[in-house]
Amino acid sequence: MTDAFVSAKAVFRDGGLVIDEPAAMRNKPLANRFYFYLMMPAIIVLACITLYPFFWLIFMSLHKVDMGAAGDTWNNFKNWTRLGSDRKFVQGWWLLLKYSSLCMLFEVSLGIMLALILNRSKWEKLLVTVFLMPMMMAPVIAGLVWYYLFNSTFGWYHWLMQSLGILGDKSILGDKATAMWGIVIVDVWQWTPLIILIVLAGLKRVPRDQLEANMVDGAGEIRNFFSITLPNLYPFLLIAVLLRFMDNFRFIDAILVLTGGGPANSTKILPTYLFDVSFTFFKLGRGAAIALTLLVVTIILGMILVKLFENPSTTKSSEA
Amino acid sequence: MATLEVVRYASKTRTVINVLTTIFLGVFLVWTILPFFIMFVSSFKDLLDAFALPPTGDFRGVGVFFNFSPTFKHYIELFTERNFATYFMNSLVASSGSALVSVVLGAMAAYAMSRTDFRGKDHVFFWIISTRMAPVVAVMVPLYAIFRNLELVGTLPGLILAYTTFNLPFAIWILKGFFDNVPYAIEEAAMVDGRTRFGAFLDILPLAAPGIGAFIVLCILFSWNDFLFASIIGSGGAKTLPVATRELVTPTSIQWGKIMAAGVITSVPMTLLGLLIRRYLVTGLTMGAVKE
Numbered sequence: 001m002t003d004a005f006v007s008a009k010a011v012f013r014d015g016g017l018v019i020d021e022p023a024a025m026r027n028k029p030l031a032n033r034f035y036f037y038l039m040m041p042a043i044i045v046l047a048c049i050t051l052y053p054f055f056w057l058i059f060m061s062l063h064k065v066d067m068g069a070a071g072d073t074w075n076n077f078k079n080w081t082r083l084g085s086d087r088k089f090v091q092g093w094w095l096l097l098k099y100s101s102l103c104m105l106f107e108v109s110l111g112i113m114l115a116l117i118l119n120r121s122k123w124e125k126l127l128v129t130v131f132l133m134p135m136m137m138a139p140v141i142a143g144l145v146w147y148y149l150f151n152s153t154f155g156w157y158h159w160l161m162q163s164l165g166i167l168g169d170k171s172i173l174g175d176k177a178t179a180m181w182g183i184v185i186v187d188v189w190q191w192t193p194l195i196i197l198i199v200l201a202g203l204k205r206v207p208r209d210q211l212e213a214n215m216v217d218g219a220g221e222i223r224n225f226f227s228i229t230l231p232n233l234y235p236f237l238l239i240a241v242l243l244r245f246m247d248n249f250r251f252i253d254a255i256l257v258l259t260g261g262g263p264a265n266s267t268k269i270l271p272t273y274l275f276d277v278s279f280t281f282f283k284l285g286r287g288a289a290i291a292l293t294l295l296v297v298t299i300i301l302g303m304i305l306v307k308l309f310e311n312p313s314t315t316k317s318s319e320a
Numbered sequence: 321m322a323t324l325e326v327v328r329y330a331s332k333t334r335t336v337i338n339v340l341t342t343i344f345l346g347v348f349l350v351w352t353i354l355p356f357f358i359m360f361v362s363s364f365k366d367l368l369d370a371f372a373l374p375p376t377g378d379f380r381g382v383g384v385f386f387n388f389s390p391t392f393k394h395y396i397e398l399f400t401e402r403n404f405a406t407y408f409m410n411s412l413v414a415s416s417g418s419a420l421v422s423v424v425l426g427a428m429a430a431y432a433m434s435r436t437d438f439r440g441k442d443h444v445f446f447w448i449i450s451t452r453m454a455p456v457v458a459v460m461v462p463l464y465a466i467f468r469n470l471e472l473v474g475t476l477p478g479l480i481l482a483y484t485t486f487n488l489p490f491a492i493w494i495l496k497g498f499f500d501n502v503p504y505a506i507e508e509a510a511m512v513d514g515r516t517r518f519g520a521f522l523d524i525l526p527l528a529a530p531g532i533g534a535f536i537v538l539c540i541l542f543s544w545n546d547f548l549f550a551s552i553i554g555s556g557g558a559k560t561l562p563v564a565t566r567e568l569v570t571p572t573s574i575q576w577g578k579i580m581a582a583g584v585i586t587s588v589p590m591t592l593l594g595l596l597i598r599r600y601l602v603t604g605l606t607m608g609a610v611k612e
Contacts, residue, residue, distance in 0.1 A: 034517045035432040042429035042488060043444075049485045050451040053462035060462070114348060117341045127345070129595060131352055135605070136594035138545035140562045141583045144569070145359045148576055154371040156358060156385070163377045189355065197602045201612045239609045249455045253547040257566065271457045278461050279552070291458035302453045306446055309609050 057295075060288035072285075079289040089290060092270035099180065099269050100248045103187045104241055110188070111195025111240070112233075116225075118196065119203045128200070134190045143257030146186045147173070150258075173259055176266035183255050183267055190254075191247070195240050202236035203229070235308060242305045249298055270294060356587075363580035364390040370576050394581035402578070404564065404585065411544055411560040411586075413476055418483035419539035423532060426491025431521055433492065434499035452489035452607070456548045459485075467553055474556030482553040483543035490542075490607065494535055497608045498528040534600035537593050544590055561586040 061079050063072040083089050114131075118124050134142065149157040152171030161167050167175075172182040210228050219227065252271045255261070261268035261276065268276070274294065278287035362370050369388035374381025398404040433445065463482070464473070472478030506527070507520035515523060525532075550560040559567075565582040568575050594601065602612045 032436065032438075035436040038428045038432040038521075042425040042492060045425060045484065046448065046451060046488060049463065049466075049481065050447075050454070050459070053459045053466065056462035056465070057459065110348075113344070117345055121345070127349070129598065130349065132594060132598070132601065133356060133591055134352060136541065136545075136591040137587045138547065138562045138590070140545075140547040140566055141586050142355075144565065144579055145355050145583055148362070148579070149355060149358065154373055156373070159373050159376065163379065189351070193352075194605055197612075198606060198610050201602050201610050204612075236610060239606060243606060243609075246453050250453075252457065253562075256547075257569075271455055274457050278457070284461055287461060291455075291461070294455055294458045298453050298455060298458075299450055302450050303446070305453075305609065306449065309607075 054295075057288045057291055060285055061292055063285055065284040065288075075285070079285045082286065083289055083293070088265065088268065088273055089270070091265070092268055092273040095180075095267065096248065096269040096271070099184065099187075099267075100245050102180070102184045103191070103248065104244060106184065106188045107192045107195045107244065108237060108241065110192050111199050112237075114192070115196050115199035115203055119200060128196070131193045131196060133193075135193050137190065139190065139251050139253040140257055142186060142190050143254035146182075146189070146254075147258050150182060174263060176262075176264045179259050179263055179267050183258055186254050186258065187248075191244060194244070198236050198240045199233060202233045206232045239305065239308050242301055242308070246298060246301055246305075249294060358385075359580050359583050359587075361385070363394055363577065363584050364388075364392070365577060366391050366393075367577060394577040395585075398578055398581055398585070402564070402568075404561075404582065407559050407561050407564040408585065410476060410479075410554075410558050411562075414479040414483060414550075414554070414558065414560060415540045415543035417476070417480040418487050418543050419536045421480060421484055422487035422491040422539055423495075423536050426488055427495050427525070427528075427532065428521075430492045430495035431499050434496050435504065448489045449493050449607070450489075452486055452493065456486075460548065460552055464552060473553060474558055476558045479550065479554045479558045479560070482549040483539075483546065487539045487543060491535065491539065494604065494608050495528070495532065497603075498531040499524075502527050531600065534597040535604065537597045538600070538604040541590055541593060544586075 060072070062074065062077065064075040064078070065072050118127055121127065137145075146157075149155045150171065150173050152158050152174060155171075158171055161172065162169070167178065170178065172178045172185075206229050210232075211224055214224055214228050248269075249271055252269070252275060255267060255269065255272055256275070259267045261272040270290070271294065274287060274290045277283050277290060365388045372384045372387065374384050433441070463485070467473050467478050467482070470478075472481060502524050506524055507517075510520040510523045511517065544560075545562065546560075547562045547566070550558075550563045551566070554560055554563065561582065565579060565586060568579045568582060597604070599612070602610050
């Protein structure tokens with residue numbers, strides 16, 4: 001029997017038998033070289049546009065960066081030590097956490113409720129299609145539209161809030177007590193649909209036998225939800241929350257348009273502060289240090305997410 | 321697939337719950353659509369009409385919203401005075417260019433990674449996907465410096481390369497999933513028939529085609545909607561629609577009619593494209609973590 005046949009490993013994926021080549025091909029230089037060449041262009045391009053900037057970032061964070069003739073000078077970790085006493089930096093992390101948590105709270109609870117309703121609605125297809133629309137809008141356009149809706153002289157949502165007696169005569173984005181709610185509302189409007197989609201995908205995969213067994217044991221629908229449905233949804237919710245958290249690190253387009261971090265820095269979440277430090281004040285060294293803290297947290301979140309990717313319960317096909 | 325059939329007795333609680341869920345669904349529907357609707361209608365309003373509001377608390381006065389004579393002047397002015405045709409083309413070229421580059425390089429790399437095994441593969445794979453997750457603001461400064469040295473700032477190729485930073489890792493990650501589902505036996509059969517390895521690779525491409533197609537659309541969507549890269553790397557010669565729309569907001573005047581019109585121009589094509597690939601949306605937006 002040939003070597004290749006013995007070492008080929010068979011795995012089940014999506015119910016089908018797949019023969020993987022890897023082990024068989026390891027000892028065949030020709031095949032290896034072929035795959036290597038196939039992989040190289042992408043790897044080289046990625047290395048140039050990601051690794052190189054990453055090391056440059058580390059370099060910058062250790063220097064006083066001068067774009068003029070003086071050049072970069074070593075400054076004994078001053079960029080790093082100053083972070084501890086930088087109130088806006090600490091506050092930025094805190095606000096980012098607060099902003100993300102508020103968004104998650106509303107998006108996840110709304111998302112679960114709507115997915116449960118939609119799952120048994122006969123209009124599911126149509127309604128989901130409509131609900132998806134906000135996700136397709138560029139965040140910066142969404143920001144502009146909501147800026148218009150919230151405007152204190154001609155915004156319809158401002159008018160509505162006033163007519164309902166909310167807020168008094170303040171405008172939601174203009175007051176530092178409410179501005180955070182303003183940006184949360186926009187995020188909830190745009191991204192609740194994603195949670196609906198993910199939860200719906202999860203609901204289709206709640207094992208029916210467990211539900212039935214539980215009902216035979218006398219559980220009602222509410223009991224069924226908490227003891228069977230919710231635990232089964234858990235991996236889906238975790239993925240949803242992690243993805244949204246990382247997106248809140250990535251996308252500040254809407255916030256830049258809506259408040260720019262104001263009023264009185266009440267919406268200056270860390271990425272917005274970083275934007276200011278690097279692109280308004282051009283403190284590139286300090287910006288690099290802040291950017292690295294942001295990157296490290298992102299990478300940790302990413303590692304957790306990748307672990308979840310390997311969870312078969314979320315990726316196996318629902319048609320089974 | 322069968323659904324869980326539960327005998328539901330008609331009861332008062334059941335009726336109340338049904339009414340409540342319907343109301344909830346209705347409110348959410350209005351909440352989702354209203355911003356689109358107001359944007360759309362406002363794009364046809366003249367300046368004064370756009371500012372008309374009923375007095376506070378006067379809910380009967382909502383009709384004011386429809387009380388205007390529609391004008392196309394914002395759309396016409398965007399294209400005649402503001403070069404929106406150019407910006408539209410820039411958006412189109414940059415996003416589809418990057419989607420194409422990503423899908424060609426990505427398919428090759430994803431196929432190779434799906435079919436081969438080497439030490440440290442998991443680490444390489446994590447590095448690839450982590451580049452997709454990195455916050456754009458964080459890496460913008462060094463990227464800008466590189467792009468400036470290569471004289472790519474403000475050019476379309478520069479913008480295509482910039483978008484590739486997030487589209488290529490995404491492509492490799494998602495497409496590997498597609499190729500993992502194609503049995504190796506098919507290539508084996510092709511090679512037994514005398515095809516080369518590369519020929520066998522080309523042979524199985526059609527099997528992953530629907531996924532690849534949907535994926536190209538997603539890449540276009542991501543890059544079309546991007547703002548940060550476009551405003552910094554693309555500043556100058558390669559202005560895209562989101563940036564051009566943002567620039568209608570100036571310290572002295574905010575041209576709402578034009579902004580709403582530009583918003584419609586930017587969002588409508590993407591909304592349609594998004595609905596077209598509805599089936600792959602969950603997989604794409606969760607980077608393959610969830611399949612429908």
